[in-house]
Amino acid sequence: MSSDSGNVPVSANPVGAQTGAPAEFPPASPAQRGLFGVQGTGDTSGFGGLTRRRPAIVDAQRPYGDYFDDVYDALVEAHPGFADAIEHVVVDRGELTLHIRPQRILEVCRTMRDDPSLRFELCSSVSGADYLGTDERRLHIVYQLTSMTYRRKVRLEVAVSAEQPRVPSVTSVYPTADWQEREAYDMFGVIFEGHPGLTRILMPDDWEGYPQRKDYPLGGVPVEYKGAEIPPPDKRRSYQ
Amino acid sequence: MSTDSYASARETTEGRVFTVTGGDWRETLGGEDPIHDERIVVNLGPQHPSTHGVLRLVLELEGETVVDARAVIGYLHTGIEKNLEFRNWVQGSTFVTRMDYLAPIFNETAYALAVEKLLGIEDQITPRANTIRVLMMELNRISSHLVWLATTGMELGAISMMLYGFREREYILDIFELASGLRMNMAYVRPGGVAQDLPAEAIKKIHEFLAYLPKKLKEYEDLLTGQIIWQERTKGVAVLDVPGCLSLGVTGPVLRSAGLPWDLRKTMPYCGYETYEFDVPTATTADVWGRYQVRLAEIRESLKIVQQAMDRLEPGPVMVQDRKIAWPAQLAIGMDGMGNSLEHVAKIMGQSMESLIHHFKLVTEGFRVPPGQVYVQIESPRGELGVHAVSDGGTRPYRVHYREPSFVNLQAIPAMAEGALLADVIAGGASLDPVMGGCDR
Numbered sequence: 001m002s003s004d005s006g007n008v009p010v011s012a013n014p015v016g017a018q019t020g021a022p023a024e025f026p027p028a029s030p031a032q033r034g035l036f037g038v039q040g041t042g043d044t045s046g047f048g049g050l051t052r053r054r055p056a057i058v059d060a061q062r063p064y065g066d067y068f069d070d071v072y073d074a075l076v077e078a079h080p081g082f083a084d085a086i087e088h089v090v091v092d093r094g095e096l097t098l099h100i101r102p103q104r105i106l107e108v109c110r111t112m113r114d115d116p117s118l119r120f121e122l123c124s125s126v127s128g129a130d131y132l133g134t135d136e137r138r139l140h141i142v143y144q145l146t147s148m149t150y151r152r153k154v155r156l157e158v159a160v161s162a163e164q165p166r167v168p169s170v171t172s173v174y175p176t177a178d179w180q181e182r183e184a185y186d187m188f189g190v191i192f193e194g195h196p197g198l199t200r201i202l203m204p205d206d207w208e209g210y211p212q213r214k215d216y217p218l219g220g221v222p223v224e225y226k227g228a229e230i231p232p233p234d235k236r237r238s239y240q
Numbered sequence: 241m242s243t244d245s246y247a248s249a250r251e252t253t254e255g256r257v258f259t260v261t262g263g264d265w266r267e268t269l270g271g272e273d274p275i276h277d278e279r280i281v282v283n284l285g286p287q288h289p290s291t292h293g294v295l296r297l298v299l300e301l302e303g304e305t306v307v308d309a310r311a312v313i314g315y316l317h318t319g320i321e322k323n324l325e326f327r328n329w330v331q332g333s334t335f336v337t338r339m340d341y342l343a344p345i346f347n348e349t350a351y352a353l354a355v356e357k358l359l360g361i362e363d364q365i366t367p368r369a370n371t372i373r374v375l376m377m378e379l380n381r382i383s384s385h386l387v388w389l390a391t392t393g394m395e396l397g398a399i400s401m402m403l404y405g406f407r408e409r410e411y412i413l414d415i416f417e418l419a420s421g422l423r424m425n426m427a428y429v430r431p432g433g434v435a436q437d438l439p440a441e442a443i444k445k446i447h448e449f450l451a452y453l454p455k456k457l458k459e460y461e462d463l464l465t466g467q468i469i470w471q472e473r474t475k476g477v478a479v480l481d482v483p484g485c486l487s488l489g490v491t492g493p494v495l496r497s498a499g500l501p502w503d504l505r506k507t508m509p510y511c512g513y514e515t516y517e518f519d520v521p522t523a524t525t526a527d528v529w530g531r532y533q534v535r536l537a538e539i540r541e542s543l544k545i546v547q548q549a550m551d552r553l554e555p556g557p558v559m560v561q562d563r564k565i566a567w568p569a570q571l572a573i574g575m576d577g578m579g580n581s582l583e584h585v586a587k588i589m590g591q592s593m594e595s596l597i598h599h600f601k602l603v604t605e606g607f608r609v610p611p612g613q614v615y616v617q618i619e620s621p622r623g624e625l626g627v628h629a630v631s632d633g634g635t636r637p638y639r640v641h642y643r644e645p646s647f648v649n650l651q652a653i654p655a656m657a658e659g660a661l662l663a664d665v666i667a668g669g670a671s672l673d674p675v676m677g678g679c680d681r
Contacts (some may be wrong), residue, residue, distance in 0.1 A: 092612050093357055120485050124617060125626050125643035142628060144643070148486075148500075151507055155615060169557045176489025179651050202314040202680055211322055212639075218326055235325040 057099065058092035067152050068096040074117040075108070082108060095155060102158040106144075106194075112145055114156070120145035120154065124172035126181055128188040132214035136162040137161045139213075141176075143170070160190060162213075169195035174175055179180050187212035264379040277461040280308065283663075286315045290395045290666045295655065299665065306665060309657040311650050316680040319327035324640045328606030329355055330567070331362050332637055333427040340678030341424060341640060342387050346378040347621040347678075348429035349373055351640070353510060354616040354629040355431035358609045359558055368556040369433035370512050374426065375549040376419070377511075378542040379446070382453070383412040384673075385535045385542075385620035389460065392532075392670040396473045401463060407457055418442035421578040433559035436571045442551070450547055455537060464532075478668025481526050488655060489648045492623025493538065494672060496521045497530035506620035511618075516545050526669040538621075565607050568599040606635040622646055622673050646672075648677035 022218035063069050068091055075098075076083050084159045085104035090097040098107050111122040121213050127145040137159035158167055170177045181192040182201040189210035192198055200207060209216055220232030230236075249258045285296035293324040294315035300308035307337035320339060324332050336351045337344040349592030356362050390405025413423040419442045420435060428435050464470045480488075485495045495502055501520040506511040521537030572581035588596040611633040617626040626643030649672045656668035 014307065052498075055363075056676060090244065093360065093614055095614060107553075123489060124624060125641070126616070127628055127641035127643070129630055129639040129641075142613075142641075144617075144628065146617075146624075148502055148507070153615065153617075155510075155613075155668075168582060174489070175487045176648060179647065202317040204314070218322060225355075233323070236326075 031185045045195075057088050057090060059088050064089065064096065066094070066096075067150070071096060071118065071134040071152065071154055072098075072141055072193060073110060078115040078118070079107065079112045082111070094219045095153065095158055097155040099157050099159070102160050102167045105141075105156065105158050106170055107172065108156065109143070109145075109170045109173045112156075118147040120152075122148060123170070123176050124153075126170075126177050126184060128184040128190060128212065130188060130214045131159075132195065135159060139190050140167050141184055141188075143223055165190045166193055167191070168193050171195055186210070187201065189213065193233070241388075249360055249401060259678070272302065276300050279576055282515045282627075286312070286666075290670075292391065292670060292674050293680075295650070295669070295676055297669070298655075299662065299664060304662050306660055306662055307601045309654045309665065313650065313652045314675070314680055316676045318681065320681045321640055323641065326470075328634065328635045329431060329609055329637060330606055332640065333430050334425075336640075336642070337427050338426045338621065338643070338677065339681050340622070340625075340644065340646065340675045342384045342675050343380055343620050343622070343625075345373075345376045345429060346618060346620060346625055347642070348427060348629045349377060349511070349616045350616055350620075350625050350642075351629075352429050352431045353611065353618065354614055354627040354640075357614045358612060358629060358631050359565065359607075359617060360433070360610070361432070361562065364560045364562065365433060366557050367512075368437075368554060369558045371549050371553055372434050373511050374513065374516070375438075375446070375553070376416075376434075376545055378545045378549070379415060379449075382539050382546075384665055385539050386412075388535060388621075388673045389532075392667075392673075393464070395666050395670050397472065398464060398467075398470065401460065404456070404460065404463075408453060411445075411452065411513050415442055415445050415449065418445060421573055430559075430567065432565050432567070433557075435567075436560050438553075443553070446546065446550060449526050450543060450550070453539075453543060454483055457536065461536065471529065472668055473663075474532055474671075475525070477528045477664045478671055479525075479527045480656055484652070484655055487589045488652045490623065490652050491623070491673075492619070492645055492649070493531050493534045494649060494652070495521065495623070497534045498526040499524045499675075503669075504617055504624060508617065510616075518542075518544050525541040528667050531671045550671050563598070564602075565627070568595070568602050608633060608635055609637075617643070620645055622675070623649060624680075642678075642681060644678045644681065646676070647681075650674050650679060675677065 028075065050067055057103070064072065072089060082104070085101050086098055087101060088099035090099065106174045109123075112118050122145070123143060124146045125142075127142055129140045129142065130138055131140060139162060140157055140159045143156040145156065153158060160167055165188070167190055170179055171181065172194065178196065179201060182198060184190050185192060185198050186203050187210055203211065218232070218234035220234065222232060223230045249256055279300050279302055282299045282301055283296070284299060285291040286294040291297065295314040296315065298310045298312060299306050320335050327335065328473045332351055332355070333348050336347045339347050356365065386409045390402045390409070392400070393405065396662040416426055416428070417423045419438050420428040431622050474675040480490065480494065480498060482495070482498045482500050484499055485491070485500070491502065499522055499612040501522050503520040504510070506520055518541045519542060521534050523533050554568025569576055569580040569584040574582070588599050609631040611631050613628065615626060615628045617624050619625070623645030624643065625645055628639075629637060630639040630644070650671060653669055657665040660668070
């Protein structure tokens, strides 16, 4: 446990987590192409265990297309310091994702809301995702902003490590983020600094561990059906 | 101290705690004088007939005035989002349909749209599949609003409205049953299209329903709109204006009752909504009365959309043509319920080894979805329903998050309740139309 995390056990292993389960480790070597066009390990049975791969973030090239250039330019123009607050710009499937440095997310959100050429009045959603094994800063927090004035959507994404899972809270800009940040804290253990009351919301108050992290097991018991034993879902054969 | 077995009291370090399950406040409280005494804390729920499921409210009262309200949720948390990560993409439909159990078609459609966007097959969805989706969504919107009308009526003392609302909803559930085999949690809308075509009986039933409901709507209005108690309980109650809604993220009928015509079907259309003719009803009162009027008007607009969808229902496939994604079998209802059709079983077991392999691979392993993330938002009966789906390129979702309107809207309870009367907390909470299955997931 890191010393400056107060009373919150941030990096402690969740109770019941079994390290060494196949799903928890990424493949040791990058995926290769084999005979007959086989990709990865070539295991199609699933008995070799589930391997999770995630391609690296690919920066989009200017022009981004659609309204994306306008949003990026307006953001940088409104606050020239934002050019270095933006780590990556990703355009994929007609959606714009701005990867923001965690410490700067509050300023960026304020500008996104208040700048007349941006006007993202509604923070639609705040949620998390855990990229265990594929990203040093494995815990990502994703903000979906909607501009009702211009009918635009933008996704902001910040990444923090499990050892230092600290992100400034955006509740002072978007009060609707209150419960959603509590849920992200509850499920991923990300600490939102400046949140008015960061407590668990869906899980019981005395729960240990953060259930949506990838190293937290699903749980479950085997079930007998017509004489055969069916393993719990996370122990069943699975395909990569 | 009272000896009433239904109302006991005990001393704690926090003061005296009463457990009330019925009876009269005067007798329960005995010598206490709560009106002129200091604050009392009332715990409402999570098991209470007026809180729409397992919602718990902790209210601090001065007399009958609420000075502090806190909503406590999580009693129906079932870990659906975590479970999704251990099933393949198609199986996800059967999970997400169980979130907001009054609007299952919306959960399924949002999920299907997200998976299709990840697959990049939005353009391949057949016109008939899109029309059926719109048709089913609007029927579902009507049934959800009917339940809202029924439960809110009951909570404000109009018990007969409860009976009527649920009676008419049965009609729609019958239509769902004819189409999918199930009344709720149908998993009817699947990635790539819908599970199966609409049978002729369902179409007949929808036509009957279109002729039947307008008369009933008139009855509801005769019952409630002019009624003085209904007006007193709803007008000027639980007011939340547009800035309040936007800062708290409240969308749907509550936002529209404040006067902002924000409806994703119009503003960010999906499933071909831009080709349908309908209005977005709004009110300007921003109170429970306005939300009542908006929802009634929305039922009428939904009927218009259902009629248009019925008119343009052309024969055709209801699943994408891509055999690597589409479910390999046609489904049929047999003696023991819904299953793969007999012709399909005969083909894979007796004629085509390749079909059998194909079936086996698609059903047990599932299709692969290219890596990436998307966010899809649709207009559910309660507001913006968003799906954030992440794929790592595998056969199972890497992460699926639902932006549930019930979850987000419930944050508005303190803003609506504080400073108002205890009885108005019920009216205000009901006007948000929270469904705890969706809220807690």
